[in-house]
Amino acid sequence: RKEVEQDPGPFNVPEGATVAFNCTYSNSASQSFFWYRQDCRKEPKLLMSVYSSGNEDGRFTAQLNRASQYISLLIRDSKLSDSATYLCVVNGPGGGADGLTFGKGTHLIIQP
Amino acid sequence: DAGVTQSPTHLIKTRGQHVTLRCSPISGHKSVSWYQQVLGQGPQFIFQYYEKEERGRGNFPDRFSARQFPNYSSELNVNALLLGDSALYLCASSPPTGELYYGYTFGSGTRLTVV
Numbered sequence: 001r002k003e004v005e006q007d008p009g010p011f012n013v014p015e016g017a018t019v020a021f022n023c024t025y026s027n028s029a030s031q032s033f034f035w036y037r038q039d040c041r042k043e044p045k046l047l048m049s050v051y052s053s054g055n056e057d058g059r060f061t062a063q064l065n066r067a068s069q070y071i072s073l074l075i076r077d078s079k080l081s082d083s084a085t086y087l088c089v090v091n092g093p094g095g096g097a098d099g100l101t102f103g104k105g106t107h108l109i110i111q112p
Numbered sequence: 113d114a115g116v117t118q119s120p121t122h123l124i125k126t127r128g129q130h131v132t133l134r135c136s137p138i139s140g141h142k143s144v145s146w147y148q149q150v151l152g153q154g155p156q157f158i159f160q161y162y163e164k165e166e167r168g169r170g171n172f173p174d175r176f177s178a179r180q181f182p183n184y185s186s187e188l189n190v191n192a193l194l195l196g197d198s199a200l201y202l203c204a205s206s207p208p209t210g211e212l213y214y215g216y217t218f219g220s221g222t223r224l225t226v227v
Contacts, residue, residue: 041200043220044218046216049215089215097168099145099147099157099158099170
């Protein structure tokens with residue numbers, strides 16, 4: 001079983017729509033969780049951290065379900081500029097010593 | 113403030129050669145991590161260094177080595193290059209506290225092509 005699993009997509013979504021991504025992680029002792037965004041041939045950039053209580057940043061909402069080992073990202077009122085690959089990322093129980101574990105990413109295409 | 117800087121940006125090497133990649137973390141960050149990203153995959157953890165000590169290592173062969181200098185910059189060395197080492201090599205830095213919750217900042221990477 002892969003450590004962090006995501007649907008690779010692509011998700012083709014019309015501009016203005018709401019889109020949701022999910023990922024699952026295998027290590028129940030994982031301590032912290034993130035969504036990163038990666039544009040083609042660029043470095044990953046932190047989109048948001050994910051907390052059990054859920055957190056929101058503008059049009060983006062992230063949620064963590066520790067019992068199900070499941071992380072979600074919701075994008076409302078999608079923009080053309082949201083087109084990118086979204087990486088689900090987990091930090092292991094050893095913190096930095098374990099490194100970040102990345103999913104393969106979900107490719108999102110916002111269509112005009 | 114300068115972000116994480118990596119050099120070179122692109123590199124072409126021949127199988128069997130050796131390569132050295134360089135990274136300077138964000139000012140004030142003492143931790144540097146290295147990741148390899150092959151096309152179509154998420155980045156994979158290679159090493160983390162903190163205060164010049166290796167703190168963690170991913171599942172990479174001994175051909176991969178790294179070190180961190182007193183100014184917290186870092187080098188990643190790869191010996192006996194294989195075609196499969198062709199990838200984007202990313203360096204990330206994180207502050208001394210809060211790394212678990214604030215995430216890492218990545219440099220723009222070094223794109224290595226082995227021919």
